[in-house]
Amino acid sequence: MLKFYYNPMSPNARRVWLTLLEKEIAFEPVLIKLDGDQLQAEFVETNPFHHIPVVVDDGFRVVESLAIMDYLETKYPTPAMLPAEPQALAMVRMVQLITSNELFPQIVSLIYESQDSPQAAQARQHIDKVLQFFTQVLGDRSFFGSEQLTLADIVAGIGVLSLPNLGINLNNYTKIYEWCDRLMQRPAWQKTKLSAEEFELFKGRVRALVRLRRYKDNKSK
Structure with a gap:
């Protein structure tokens, strides 16, 4: 059976978790506690970069969430979560990459920076642009690139649904608000949603990682 190494606080792990649930793929969950499990020799042998998620399927290991999602889509094609039409497929990929490269860095800024800081104001402006x-x-579709759920909805949904917890009012974006409501009506999304307490723990972990990264950057100068 496919093994899924994850922690529910990881947005990248939840991408894969949702894909597994939406595709109804049987899997064995392996919870990785982020206070040291990722540094243990057994896990390092599975992923030397200490990151989650990881899947191991019939002995085949895949790391990095987007690569895992593509693997699951190809090996387990039903229900299809990537459109075949070129423009729709490009739309899915575009939304995935914009979420990763444009939205998530601003979410990190809102978590780490003081809410009345210039950095937070810039983050809110960029999130509005996204x-x-x-x-x-x-547009008028139910989901990105399709009338059926796609991998773009999973990647973008995890990011966008976190925004109300950070003071972003999605009521100002009618179509996005309605899209979020469609997502949250799905059992898989209800199952994987973070509680308020878990989201606070996630914010604390983000702050710790940013402090560590900045410390390392300053030390290397």
């Missing part, structure tokens, strides 16, 4: 763009890309 949400306006997503509104245009979504």
Whole structure:
């Protein structure tokens, strides 16, 4: 059976978790506690970069969430979560990459920076730009690139659904708000949603990782 190494606080791990649940793929969950499990020899042998998620399927190891999602889509093609039409497929990939490269860094800024700081104000402006763009890309479809759930919805949904916890009012983006409501009606999304307490723990971990990264950056100068 496919093994899934994860922690529910990891947005990247939840991407894979949702994909597994939406595709109804049987799997063995392996919880990795982020206070040291990722540094243990057994896990390092599985992923020398100490990151989750990881899947091991019939002895084949895949790391990095987007690569895992593509693997699951190809090996377990039903239900299809990537459109075949070229423009729709490009739309899915575009939304995935914009979420990773444009949205998530701003989420980190909102978590780490003081809410009245210039950095937080810049993050909110950039998030507005992303949400306006997503509104245009979504158009009148139910999901990104399709009337059925796609991998883009999973990647973007995890990021966008965290925004109300950070003071972003999604009511200002009608189509995105309705899209979020469609996602949260799905059992897999209800199952994997972080509680308020878990989200606070996630924020604390983000702050610790940013402090560590900045310390290392300053030390190397």
